[in-house]
Amino acid sequence: MNGTLIVFEKKPWWLPELQRQFLVEDVRIRSCSRLQDLPQLTKPNSSMPVSPPVVILNLDDQPANCLQFLGQYASRPTWDCPVLVIASTAFRELELPIRELGATEFLLKPLAGDRLGQWCRRQLRASTNSPPIETKFPR
Secondary structure, three states: OEEEEEEEOOOOOHHHHHHHHOOOOEEEEEEEOOHHHHHHHOOOOOOOOOOOOEEEEEOOOOHHHHHHHHHHHHOOOOOOOOEEEEEOHHHHHHHHHHHHOOOOEEEEOOOOHHHHHHHHHHHHHHHOOOOOOOOOOOO
């Protein structure tokens, strides 16, 4: 499997965990600390595989800006990047609006790194039309 993950977070928390999860796989993991940089980072270029990257938003870092980003980009018909939103339980009630704004998945903390790795693998396979990984996680 190959692909790109782009992680929005103010301080590196998920980035090193995802690097550990994908240590032996051909997955590029990029960090983004400014939401306004995400649209540029998701544009296809020669250093990015053909399939769209998976975007991971840490909602706790900038909730209002994350919502604005989702409304501005992820809800567009031309946006083809899956978006995984990670949030603390304080944001539980925002799951439906966040999904309506275009998030592919909404995951609550505490979240184990291997579980996030499995969700990312599922999205990477879906975006490259590879056979899906069977995962069984309670909702």
